[in-house]
Amino acid sequence: MYWIANGFLFRRVTSPFQKLDPRVKLAISIEFFILSLFASYVIAVGAVLIAILAVAAFARSLKRVGRTMVFSLLFAGIIFAINVFFGLGLLHALVYALRFLAIISSTSLFFVTTSPDELEHIMKWMRVPRDVVFAFVTAVRFIPVVMLDAFQIMDAQKSRGLELDKGNILVRVRNMIPVLIPLVVNSVIRSGELAEAMESRAYGAIPKPTSLYGMKLKWYDWTVMILSFLGFVIALYIYHSFRFPF
Amino acid sequence: MTLIEFKDVTFVHQTGVKALDGVTLAIDKGEMVGIVGENGAGKTTLVRHVNGLLKPLTGSVMVDGENTRAVSTAALARKVGIAFQNPDHQLFSDSVEKEITFALNNFGFEQPLIEQRVSWALEFFGLEEYRKSSPLILSGGEKKRLTLASILAWDPGVVILDEPTVGQDAIQKAKLAEITKNLKSTGKTVIIVSHDVEFLWSLQPRLVVMRQGRVAGDGPCAEVMLDREMLKTARVSQPQLVRLEERLHSRPERPFLDLSDAAAWITKEAQ
Numbered sequence: 377m378y379w380i381a382n383g384f385l386f387r388r389v390t391s392p393f394q395k396l397d398p399r400v401k402l403a404i405s406i407e408f409f410i411l412s413l414f415a416s417y418v419i420a421v422g423a424v425l426i427a428i429l430a431v432a433a434f435a436r437s438l439k440r441v442g443r444t445m446v447f448s449l450l451f452a453g454i455i456f457a458i459n460v461f462f463g464l465g466l467l468h469a470l471v472y473a474l475r476f477l478a479i480i481s482s483t484s485l486f487f488v489t490t491s492p493d494e495l496e497h498i499m500k501w502m503r504v505p506r507d508v509v510f511a512f513v514t515a516v517r518f519i520p521v522v523m524l525d526a527f528q529i530m531d532a533q534k535s536r537g538l539e540l541d542k543g544n545i546l547v548r549v550r551n552m553i554p555v556l557i558p559l560v561v562n563s564v565i566r567s568g569e570l571a572e573a574m575e576s577r578a579y580g581a582i583p584k585p586t587s588l589y590g591m592k593l594k595w596y597d598w599t600v601m602i603l604s605f606l607g608f609v610i611a612l613y614i615y616h617s618f619r620f621p622f
Numbered sequence: 623m624t625l626i627e628f629k630d631v632t633f634v635h636q637t638g639v640k641a642l643d644g645v646t647l648a649i650d651k652g653e654m655v656g657i658v659g660e661n662g663a664g665k666t667t668l669v670r671h672v673n674g675l676l677k678p679l680t681g682s683v684m685v686d687g688e689n690t691r692a693v694s695t696a697a698l699a700r701k702v703g704i705a706f707q708n709p710d711h712q713l714f715s716d717s718v719e720k721e722i723t724f725a726l727n728n729f730g731f732e733q734p735l736i737e738q739r740v741s742w743a744l745e746f747f748g749l750e751e752y753r754k755s756s757p758l759i760l761s762g763g764e765k766k767r768l769t770l771a772s773i774l775a776w777d778p779g780v781v782i783l784d785e786p787t788v789g790q791d792a793i794q795k796a797k798l799a800e801i802t803k804n805l806k807s808t809g810k811t812v813i814i815v816s817h818d819v820e821f822l823w824s825l826q827p828r829l830v831v832m833r834q835g836r837v838a839g840d841g842p843c844a845e846v847m848l849d850r851e852m853l854k855t856a857r858v859s860q861p862q863l864v865r866l867e868e869r870l871h872s873r874p875e876r877p878f879l880d881l882s883d884a885a886a887w888i889t890k891e892a893q
Contacts, residue, residue, distance in 0.1 A: 525711070531675050532712035534695045535704045536772065537728030554724065557714035561758065565710070 385440075385520060386491050393435030397597040398494035399501070401486055404431065404600075407608040408482035412475050414612065417620035418467055421474040424611075428481045437488045444484040445477055452476050467622055492517045497591050506585075514570070522563060529558045625651040625780065625811055626672055631681035633667055633835075641667040642678070643835035651779070654802070654812045656822040656843065659832030660857035665815045666707075668832065669782045672813070673702040686779070700729055703773035707785040709765035712772075713757040718749055721757050722772045729776055743771040747801075763794040770801065780811045787818040799824050823847065823861035824880060831856045844877055 388394070393401070408428050415421040432441040452473040459469035490498075492513050499509040530540065533554045540551050593601075626649040633642040641664045649655055657665045670676040671683045674690040674697075683690040686701055706712060715721040722743050726736045744750045747767040752760060757768055766786065773781065783802070787795050795818075802825055805812050816822055822829065822843060829846040831839035833856040839846045847853070847864050860868075863878040872891060878884035 528706070528708070529711045531670070532704075532706045534675060535673055535699050535702075535706070536712070536725035537696050537699045537776075538724075539694070539696045539728075554712075554714045558711055561714075562710055 389436045391436040405486035412478035419620045425478045440488045448480040623651045624648045627684040631678040654806045654827040656827040656829045657815045663832040664835040674698040702780040703778035704782040709769045718752045739775045743775040747771040762789045782813045784815045819861045
């Protein structure tokens with residue numbers, strides 16, 4: 377579970393892709409997202425998926441994106457089964473399942489290569505209200521902390537004889553109560569403490585606070601952005617101009 | 623009689639950090655063991671192997687003759703009780719009483735025995751007045767006592783205390799020391815993971831010093847705490863009474879065990 381959940385989290389690695397301006401990474405992810413939505417053939421969706429994985433490999437984040445795909449496989453399987461069940465045909469069902477995987481991977485690609493700081497810059501650049509930015513970025517930053525809390529709570533309860541892996545689905549859900557209550561209580565306490573700490577450090581004192589780092593598009597950002605956009609346009613052209621066998 | 627045995631245990635966390643590196647350690651039944659070391663030395667990782675929360679990557683951990691690889695945590699928990707550092711990580715019931723019964727229910731204790739054990743635990747830890755109260759309204763010290771009560775209620779043979787003195791005032795620490803001594807006197811094996819060398823010095827356990835996932839020192843507290851060089855490399859400070867003894871021109875035969883011991887010696891010397 378830890379292994380899968382980690383797939384959604386940012387980790388700094390040395391790669392040219394991670395050095396890109398976050399807006400470029402966002403643009404690439406959005407382009408992949410749109411291509412996934414428009415692709416209506418198995419070959420087309422498969423190509424988008426392979427392209428996403430190739431970019432993830434270039435960004436040295438293939439393993440992490442791969443983990444999110446493992447997590448998404450279950451849901452992709454459900455989507456496939458439902459579509460087959462309602463008589464849409466195997467190929468159509470496969471397109472929907474692959475499309476889901478491609479959408480998740482394109483989103484994951486952005487999140488595993490973009491730090492919470494960069495996320496904050498992007499949201500501010502988009503003129504999202506400061507409180508919303510802070511709440512969102514803090515939530516992202518706290519995911520690993522809450523995960524760690526959850527594992528420690530599970531350990532504590534297992535040490536008191538709680539068996540989380542036994543019984544039917546109802547028993548398992550019920551057994552999660554001793555984990556969820558301390559987790560929620562701790563999170564509420566932590567958020568209260570964080571609010572007090574932020575206010576003690578003058579959060580909200582002026583409407584437009586200054587920033588240590590800014591965003592500036594460099595030549596390689598422009599190059600990647602233009603190339604990716606060209607690729608995006610060509611892919612859309614191919615979608616509309618060619619008929620794939622399946 | 624050896625109750626817990628680590629044989630060349632190595633463990634690597636999912637983050638890739640090698641937390642234990644060839645640890646070999648034997649703990650006898652009824653022994654009190656203190657484990658010290660800097661942050662990340664592998665202390666907590668070591669004790670989490672005792673009730674099977676973690677399984678060794680290589681080597682083996684035997685508890686009461688059973689290999690922890692082959693037994694579930696729930697089964698080992700019947701023999702090994704761990705009081706975790708942060709009580710807020712385990713308290714969830716709507717009353718103190720129910721918090722204590724949680725593990726007893728999990729282990730399938732019969733109703734009369736549960737009532738008996740709960741009453742004993744509440745009285746022993748001075749929590750009787752909070753029987754029907756929510757654990758969340760308790761103070762930090764009371765929560766800590768409740769976590770201990772909820773463990774001792776099922777009477778495990780091994781009691782592990784992970785950083786028991788964190789957030790505790792002097793009076794609570796003294797109470798905790800008394801409880802720990804009581805546990806040992808009742809024949810329980812007690813393992814204390816702590817940075818608080820003063821607390822450990824007051825208990826005089828066998829002391830295991832961890833450094834970078836290895837055992838750097840092991841022996842009676844009064845001997846290990848004199849090995850200044852070893853402690854320095856493990857980034858563990860000596861207790862104040864040991865430092866006092868070392869700085870005196872005229873020294874006692876052994877380090878002072880407590881303040882009254884020091885006072886008696888100094889008074890005698892002054893005369």
